Amino acid sequence: MLNSLKTELLNKSLELLSKYPLCDSCLGRCFARLSLGHTNEERGKAIKILLLMEIDKAIKEHQIEDLSQIKELLYNMGEIAKTFYHNYFNDEFQNRSCYICDNRIKEFKESFEKKALEKLVNYKTFVLGVRLTDELKNREEKFMVENQLFYYESIKNEIKRDVGKKLASLGYIPEFDNPQVELVYDMEYDAVILFTKTVRYLAFYNRLSRGIPISSWVSKGGESLEGLLNTQLVAPYSEASEYRILDDYPLIAENLVKNEINIKGFHIRKVSKIAGKELSTIFTIRPSKRLYRVTIYSEKEIKDAVKLHDNIYDIFVEAKDFKELREKVKDLLVISVDLLSMSGKSKLIADTYIK
Structure with missing residues (x-):
């Protein structure tokens, strides 16, 4: 019975480390609900040491003939496997970043x-x-x-x-x-x-200006919406500050007095007080897709684009977020970007509260 339990846990750890580089904490967290009272780092380290012992035993008993098949596993175990690696291989040990936390x-x-x-x-x-x-x-x-x-x-x-x-x-x-x-x-x-x-309010905003972020720590001494309103703001999700936002994006604010605010290109509508589960829900839901209008300069004619003037075109791009958008348009000469609309549960939430 005990042998089967040990084998099951080690087999799962071996399976994970064969596919992913994992630091001690992230490996240990895979079994965090077992053996309470230990840290995840301790769990991960203990599992790796036991695996190394089992691998060493298998090598010494000639159960592993081709040592090259364990290289990837040792790389994925990280620093703890380095000495073991050099006992069997003469080449350089590969240091890899943890798949989950990037070390x-x-x-x-x-x-x-x-x-x-x-x-x-x-x-x-x-x-x-x-x-x-x-x-x-x-x-x-x-x-x-x-x-x-x-x-x-x-x-x-x-x-x-x-x-x-x-x-x-x-x-x-x-x-x-x-x-x-x-x-x-x-x-x-x-x-x-x-x-x-303090009381927190749910508001929705559009941003028709460019270059003014929500949070003061992003502004690096420049203007921010937080600074303009002199209150703390948290956006569950947003866009790069140089993008205009034409759809209704949520904002959690403290001490908003007016129900409607227009300031520096921001249009803000306060809808209700918010706390508890409602607040948690707002923070956990993200748009599934976003539609962007990207204005570009191109000397070649762009198929399916809207020609604005001479070599200036509008193209419409769907992306999960602005990081994916940047990847999609990285080879284009971008003039400006506007977020037109979002889809998914976040859109339903915005429609529900605003109505």
């Missing part, structure tokens, strides 16, 4: 802790949140589903827990029911957003 999970935790401490100067109780990048969120979900990882834990939970423990050890008090502040780590911008017990 940055410690960096994320340290940055979150440092920035959270700066925000907690005047507070004692807290609760933590993490906003993953869309890319990491999608990659992690696909990884978990495709590999049927029933004991998996999100990287978001690991970061919140470990940073929370560090803050608690420094005298701050985790309080889930009635915290003084909520600290949300935005991974995309490497920034911590502080929410106090």
Whole structure:
């Protein structure tokens, strides 16, 4: 019985590491709900050491004749397999980045802790949140589903827990029911957003100007919508600041007084107070597709494009987000970009609240 249990866990780990480079934490997180009381890093390291021992035993007992078949596996195990590798191979060991976190999970935790401490100067109780990048969120979900990882834990939970423990050890008090502040780590911008017990409003906005971002930390000393309104704003999803936004995009705001605001090309409509599950839902839903109008310059005639003047054309491009759009138009001479519309559940939410 015990032998079969050991084999099942090791076989799944062997399967994962044969396909993906995984750091200790990200491998350990695949089995996070097993053996409570250990960190994911400890789990991952223990699994890798046991695998190395099993592989070494198989080599010494001549069960593995062609050693080249274990090279990829050792590369994917990372630093812990380096000495083992050099015992059997003379060539250079390949250092690979973790498929999930790109070897940055410690960096994320340290940055979150440092920035959270700066925000907690005047507070004692807290609760933590993490906003993953869309890319990491999608990659992690696909990884978990495709590999049927029933004991998996999100990287978001690991970061919140470990940073929370560090803050608690420094005298701050985790309080889930009635915290003084909520600290949300935005991974995309490497920034911590502080929410106090002020009222939050859901608003929708269009942006007809270019070059003015939502958040002050992105503006790098220039104008931002946050600065113009002198209040804290969080956009669950947005576009590059040089893109105009013609569809209705959501915005979470504190202390919005007016129901309708027009400022520097932004048109903002406040629709309701928001909290709890509604707020969580707004933050977890993204557009499935976005339609962009891209104005380009081309000396060659562009088929299916709208000719505006001489060598200037409008083309219409569907993309998941502005990063995918940039990839699609990277070989074109782009003059300007406008977001025309989005589709998916996010569109339904916008239509529901605005009506």
